Amino acid sequence: MMPIGNLxxxxxxxxxxxxxxxxxxxxSFDSNENAFDDMKQLITDEESDKTNTLxxxxxxxxxxxxxSGVIGIPYALHEAGFGFGLLLLIFVxxxxxxxxxLMVRSGHISGKFSYQGIMEAAFGRAGYYLLGLLQFVYPxxxxxxxxxxxxxxxxxxxxxxxxxxxxxxxxxxxxxxLIATIFIAIPLCLYRDVAKLAKISFLSLICIVFILLSxxxxxxxxxxxxxxxxxxxxxINKDIIPAIGIMAFAFMCHHNTFLIYGSIAEPNQKKWEIVxxxxxxxxxxxxxxxxxxxxxxxxxxxxxDLLENYCWDDDLMNVSRLLFSVQILLTYPIxxxxxxxxxxxxxxxxxxxxxxxxxxxxLLTLGIVATTYGISITTYCLGVxxxxxxxxxxxxxxxxxxxxxxxxxxxxxxxxxKKLPALGVVLFGLTVAILGAVFLIIDFDQIxxxxxxxxxxxxxxxxxxxxxTIRA
Numbered sequence: 001m002m003p004i005g006n007l008x009x010x011x012x013x014x015x016x017x018x019x020x021x022x023x024x025x026x027x028s029f030d031s032n033e034n035a036f037d038d039m040k041q042l043i044t045d046e047e048s049d050k051t052n053t054l055x056x057x058x059x060x061x062x063x064x065x066x067x068s069g070v071i072g073i074p075y076a077l078h079e080a081g082f083g084f085g086l087l088l089l090i091f092v093x094x095x096x097x098x099x100x101x102l103m104v105r106s107g108h109i110s111g112k113f114s115y116q117g118i119m120e121a122a123f124g125r126a127g128y129y130l131l132g133l134l135q136f137v138y139p140x141x142x143x144x145x146x147x148x149x150x151x152x153x154x155x156x157x158x159x160x161x162x163x164x165x166x167x168x169x170x171x172x173x174x175x176x177x178l179i180a181t182i183f184i185a186i187p188l189c190l191y192r193d194v195a196k197l198a199k200i201s202f203l204s205l206i207c208i209v210f211i212l213l214s215x216x217x218x219x220x221x222x223x224x225x226x227x228x229x230x231x232x233x234x235x236i237n238k239d240i241i242p243a244i245g246i247m248a249f250a251f252m253c254h255h256n257t258f259l260i261y262g263s264i265a266e267p268n269q270k271k272w273e274i275v276x277x278x279x280x281x282x283x284x285x286x287x288x289x290x291x292x293x294x295x296x297x298x299x300x301x302x303x304x305d306l307l308e309n310y311c312w313d314d315d316l317m318n319v320s321r322l323l324f325s326v327q328i329l330l331t332y333p334i335x336x337x338x339x340x341x342x343x344x345x346x347x348x349x350x351x352x353x354x355x356x357x358x359x360x361x362x363l364l365t366l367g368i369v370a371t372t373y374g375i376s377i378t379t380y381c382l383g384v385x386x387x388x389x390x391x392x393x394x395x396x397x398x399x400x401x402x403x404x405x406x407x408x409x410x411x412x413x414x415x416x417x418k419k420l421p422a423l424g425v426v427l428f429g430l431t432v433a434i435l436g437a438v439f440l441i442i443d444f445d446q447i448x449x450x451x452x453x454x455x456x457x458x459x460x461x462x463x464x465x466x467x468x469t470i471r472a
Contacts, residue, residue: 021337049423054274062283064253064256066283067327069251070208070250070286071211071290072246076245077291078299079240079243079244080236080243082235085291088247090284090289097280099398100404102406102425103115103257104257104258106406110261119405121405132346133346135338138252141389143369145386146384148376149324150328151376152173153324154180155176157323157325160312174377184329211307211324212261215294215297216289217316223298225458245387246383246386248399248432249386249394250287307324336369340361340364367437370377407422
């Protein structure tokens with residue numbers, strides 16, 4: 001049986017139910033309000049023994065954190081500067097850790113153990129709808145980024161397997177993404193019960209591990225070929241804010257907070273802090289490994305999608321590309337489910353306990369998928385999309401709102417000693433979100449600067465070196 005919480009960080013399922021935990025009894029009461037919380041369907045009696053342990057809860061949390069976002073870490077290090085970027089990555093992990101602790105602390109204060117619950121307890125219906133808006137933006141932009149990844153990766157694999165040239169119809173990313181959308185994304189997105197699909201997303205962790213090992217295998221054979229660049233080993237670079245957005249996107253896991261917390265036997269704040277510290281520390285190590293391995297290989301040439309840096313005839317990395325695409329295609333429908341759910345409940349005012357009609361379900365799903373497809377074929381810069389989602393959605397969801405909830409719910413003056421760290425998190429998040437949005441507007445004419453369908457120059461010699469290494 002699969003463990004609970006094996007949705008990756010893109011599986012942003014709404015946890016509308018309000019579960020009241022008693023710290024003394026460690027029990028969970030009630031939860032009739034959300035008949036469609038598919039994440040809860042992942043909890044079964046057979047799994048209860050496993051999910052009671054702190055190590056198992058930590059494993060589930062790590063699995064929900066690690067996902068496709070780690071592919072962008074080397075690019076984030078390039079944006080911020082290699083040395084300062086690593087320090088920034090550690091700082092973002094620490095702030096993420098603290099914000100997760102604040103969420104559960106707010107849950108105990110308010111008696112509402114869901115993200116929606118603490119937002120509504122702190123700020124009323126306005127807070128509930130603000131959260132709903134951000135929960136729409138986050139998965140919607142993620143769906144766009146997934147289409148970009150599929151277009152980038154699958155085209156190269158097809159060209160390698162079939163020998164097609166770049167000018168062939170089936171080597172065009174627009175066509176490949178359209179085919180994947182029609183024959184894979186749409187059928188899966190039309191599926192109402194996402195819980196069964198969500199269990200499959202446990203495979204994402206295996207994909208991430210394989211990709212990381214592949215990156216390490218290729219360090220020696222490729223890093224010597226990548227040309228020197230004057231910006232390669234700069235300690236600090238100018239694009240710090242966009243880098244934070246990418247890192248926040250990679251660590252985004254707050255949607256699973258109360259699900260993981262509820263899986264712990266007799267949950268309390270101390271146990272939650274142990275699980276959080278262990279999970280964030282492990283995820284940070286993996287992110288650092290991705291960052292160092294990827295950046296050491298390509299340095300200033302690192303792209304938003306690290307796999308784009310590898311040569312098209314590199315079969316090991318083509319396997320990684322294929323696995324990455326499978327992971328993306330299995331996660332895409334989960335994001336669509338969340339986007340659709342937000343529209344139905346927040347915009348249409350649907351009762352969560354009453355399913356929509358077949359006609360509305362089909363039209364809304366097709367509309368969402370078609371819109372994300374249309375946007376995704378207008379750009380192939382994954383790094384920019386990650387930055388956009390990071391500063392506009394991930395940063396507010398991960399830092400600003402959890403800290404604001406705590407400041408509002410906790411007794412005492414806002415500048416009192418116990419609230420100062422939370423106030424610092426709010427200021428940090430607001431600064432990143434505001435400056436990130438401003439920079440995106442200022443640099444709008446430079447956003448679409450990626451080069452599509454071009455073999456990196458160093459790949460002319462990569463095949464020779466790789467073959468020599470294999471023979472040796």
